[in-house]
Every structure is written in structure tokens, then in C-alpha cells.
Amino acid sequence: MKLIIGNRAYSSWSMRGWLALKQSGIDFEELVVPMFDEQWEKRREGDEFAPSLGKAPILWDGECVVWDSLAIIEFLADRVGRERFWPEDESARGMARSMAAEMHSGFSNLRRELPVNVRKSFGSVPLSDGVEAEVNRILNLWAQARARFGGQGEYLFGDWTAADIMFAPVVTRFVTYGVKIPPFVATYMEAVLHRADVVEWIELAQDEPWVIEEIEKFEGKKP
Secondary structure, eight states, X not given: OXXXXXXXXXXXXXXXXXXXXXXXXXXXXXXXXXXXXTTHHHHTTSTTTGGGTSOSOEEEETTEEEESHHHHHHHHHHXXXXXXXXXXXXXXXXXXXXXXXXXHHXXXXXXXXXXXXXXOOOOSOOOOHHHHHHHHHHHHHHHHHIIIIITTSSBTBBBOOHHHHHHHHHHHHHHXXXXXXXXXXXXXXXXXXXXXXXXXXXXXXXXXXXXXXXXXXXXXXXX
């Protein structure tokens, strides 16, 4: 398998696809493609990017191509066993899938106003009303998952699942922008940030030479 990803420093969707492959246990080759440099438009028109219309991540498995992080998760779950990605309990599994889908399609203010940058910490920044509402929604979802299904485990549903993979970049956003969080969230975030695959992703991002100035010079949006 070959996974094409964008900059580790900035690409939340690439992080999800990469974490999913790590979770699958399948060996894979990775190709990091710097986003938004002077060659980006030309590069994304290449054959490897064509199926996804120039978006990353993209997973190639021989002639089979899968794009979109959630699709990659489901493809890998079919390949190695769904129990590696989703909770065994039916109610927990239903909630985990719903949370993953909501992360996949929602939280547009958070995405737009607090872009991922795993190399920076800007301290506590002011949040717009839209972002604050979405942060509260995420914290509420995490609280429900932990209270109902977390048990003695460290993650949302006890063991590491696709839901944690989908929310891992949100954890890094909360760190980058100093989002105020309750104690139970701090414990969960610490578990995510100390997970070996997440540590590896963040460490590899530190050595990337590419810089997106607009993200690096974050000024935020007035609340």
C-alpha cells in the first residue's frame, strides 16, 4: 500500500489517514507532498492525485484507490477486521460512528479559524462565537462517550478506535490555540498526545522544511 499525505504540520485529514494505517498494522509506503507551494497546483493534477481531485490523503492498494480519511478507515476495517477500529458493543459502536461522521462533516468554524499547526503553540487565543459553540459540542460529545463507554480505558470508548483517530487533530488544535478545557478532557488529551503513533507524527512534522506563512502567522478572528 502507498499513502499520499500532505504536510504533517498542517494536514489534519492526512494525519487521520496515516493514523488509520498505523492502526491497521499493514506495512505501507508514504509519500509526503507539500501543500500550497509554487508547485502544488501542477503536482495535484498528476495521475496519483486524479481520483481525489487533488486532495490528500489518498491510499493506493495496487489498482485500488481510496481517498477521504473516513473512507480509508472503513476500507482498512474491512481488510483487517472491524473490531480493530470500532467498539464491540453495538450502542458504543453506533455512537462512535456518529461522532466520526459528525467530525467528518461538521465543525466548519473550528477548521477555518483554528487551522492545524502541530509545530506551534499560540497560547490562549480568543474564540469566535461559532468556534466556541463547536468546541462546546466536541467537549459534550467527549464527555458522553467517556461517561457511557470509556470504562477504565484512556480513550473515548475505552480502547483506541476510529473515533479517536478522527478527533486526534482536534486535540492538537486545542493545544496549539490554548483552548480552555475541563480536567477530564486534559486527561484524555494527554493519553492521545502520548500515544506512540501520534507522537511519531508530531515529531516527524518538526523536521519538515515547508512553511505555510498564513498559518504560521496566525492572528485569529475577533470574537
